[in-house]
Amino acid sequence: MTMDFLPISREDMKQRGWEQCDFVYISGDAYVDHPSFGPAIISRLLEAHGYKVGIIAQPDWKNPESVQILGKPRLGFLVSAGNMDSMVNHYTVSKKRRAQDSYTPGGIMGKRPDYATIVYCNLLRSVYKDSPIIIGGIEASLRRLAHYDYWSNKLKRSILLDSQADIISYGMGEHSIIEIADALDSGIDIKDITFIDGTVYRTKNLDSVYDYKLLPDFTELQKDKKEYAKSFFVQYSNTDPFSGKRLVEPYEGHVYVVQNPPAKPLSQEEMDDVYDLPYVRTYHPSYEAAGGVPAIREIKFSLISNRGCFGACSFCALTFHQGRIIQARSHESLIKEAELLTEEPDFKGYIHDVGGPTANFRYPACAKQMTKGACPNKQCLFPEPCKNLRADHSDYIQLLRKLRAIPKVKKVFIRSGIRFDYLLADSNRNFLRELCEYHVSGQLKVAPEHVADSVLRLMGKPKNSVYRQFVKEYNAMNEKLGKKQYLVPYLMSSHPGSDMKAAVELAEHLRDLGYMPEQVQDFYPTPSTISTCMYYTGYDCRTMEKVYVPTNPHEKAMQRALIQYRNPKNYDLVVEALKIAGRTDLIGYDKKCLVRPRGGNGGNAYGQKAESGFHENRGSQGRSQKPSKEKPKKTIRNLHKRKTK
Helix, strand or coil, X not given: CCCCCCCCCHHHHHHHCCCCCCEEEEEXXXXXXXXXXXXXXXXXXXXHCCCCEXXXXXXXXXXXXXXXXXXXXXCEEEEXXXXXXXXXXXXXXXXXXXXXXXXXXXXXXXXXXXXXXXXXXXXXXXXXXXXXXXXXXXXXXXXXXXXXXXXXXXXXXXXXXXXXCCEEECCXXXXXXXXXXXXXXXXCCHHHCCCCCCEEEXXXXXXXXXXXXXXXXXXXXXXXXXXXXXXXXXXXXXXXXXXXXXXXXXXXXXXXXXXXXXXXXXXXXXXXXXXXXXXXXXXXXXXXXXXXXXXHHXXXXXXXXXXXXXXXXXXXXXXXXXXXXXXXXXXXXXXXXXXXXXXXXXXXXXXXXXXXXXXXXXXXXXXXXXXXXXXXXXXXXXXXXXXXXXXXXXXXXXXXXHHHCCCCCCEECCCCCCCHHHHXXXXXXXXXXXXXXXXXXXXXXXXXXXXXXXXXXXXXXXXXXXXXHHHHHHHHHHHHHCCCCEEEEEEEECCCCCCHHHHHHXXXXXXHHCCCCCXXXXXXXXXXXHHHHHHHHCEECCCCEECCCCCCHHHHHHHHHHHCCCCHHHHHXXXXXXXXXXCHHHECCCCCCCECCCCCCCCCCCCCCCCCCECCCCCCCCCCCCECCCCCCCCCCCCCCCCCX
């Protein structure tokens, strides 16, 4: 089997002796033939099954000729916006245009349209009126049924209708795409391919649709946000491949969008096969002049060890896209890939990551999930770990030890994030010890997200006491090992449920830590998450209780400013927020105060002259939570003495 890139031109096809492609894959990303990129996996998998696949990466959506360069495919077009939803790729949470697109040569912004899947498909349909169009990738997957669109601030109908595509392959599409391809190859009309798990199709009547749950009509959802919250929870509760039901969403004009149950998870052998396909493992050489594709830098020396996540954070779309059942690769597969990395000319001895959505998940949460699925109305870790949870890191430990032993490997890092509550649920601390001893490079990034339990409950995150316990054990283990390593917590402002009182509570927590994050993430309402549903409807779809939602830009600015209350630029916002929260007791000269009254004596408006400092982490993510023995500088960043134990 060839190790070359798949064809991107007629000349490439000619060199392979092809007159026609079976499938043409149109992607909003540049062409990167690496298993961290969904289009690469799908195209290589089809190739392995005997299909001829050509690639059109980032076509000019204003020019119909750009989607015709490979001609009409024998079986159909595959369309994806790329590795990200195109709107998330383009805009910040404040809806400002991003400066860089990491999935485009040279990082240039503007090489794909907004709502890329829809635009590409409509362009295709204007040229090839009868060709089958199959859409997939995260944009299509998360917009497969009615969904709230943050950027237009309205409820949108299924992307299947607006794109004029024939079928959606949703979730991780290895099973469904091969079944679709085989069905088309056998002569079945695309309109008759209604029977494949992991797909969505439309129909004019329900005569042949069986065993389904009927969702409310789209017009009803538009009229009543409460109805949408209920409908979304039905969608969310049917994302499991074993227990998920067929869903039908009616639209005006006697049109029905039918979502078949999710595809079954890949076996370990299937996972290994997927990652053993003949990827070139880099971007197409035609991008070299532009400086390559920036996204490759983050993943080039990293290993994907698993898929899926049973953490089920409310603001994360993984449950909706990858599901809750963990699928993992074998040790042998990962070692083989690691050895390939060591042969790269620019390999410096460091494997940057071994993980997936959650690094320390290596198998399903409990044994029954692989036969009966995940519990539809109960979470594995929230609000507390399930009694049936298999909390065991022994396999991950063995894997990491094997990777460390590979010649030329100096260090194996874990960067994709761990679930600290899952770590604590393990009966021993062997993994914590090995994590601190071998797999942390000075600082470990973790995601408590908030400290107010009322907000954490809505986030689907463990109570703050769990995080505090982890911090205690992490620090103790590093002290035992004689290491100075720090925690960098990810924090989120303005999540549904976070009122000004909760935001102040978070600021007080940071004050007590002596920590000011240099980066703060505002809650971003991406498609098809529970938190986004809360944001749009004002209801927690799980309980139907009303939720306070900060939507006003000024209020969100105040909440963000509280997290960075030591920044002089935030002074007015912080004072305003404290007044609104009824916490003017935090404006004063006491060491517990966040800011001083403007024009007060003895120092600036942010507090006393610094008495002690805290360790300054010069990395990009923020300041650490460790005191410094050096004489402190009298700056606004060194205002509070960190508590020592």
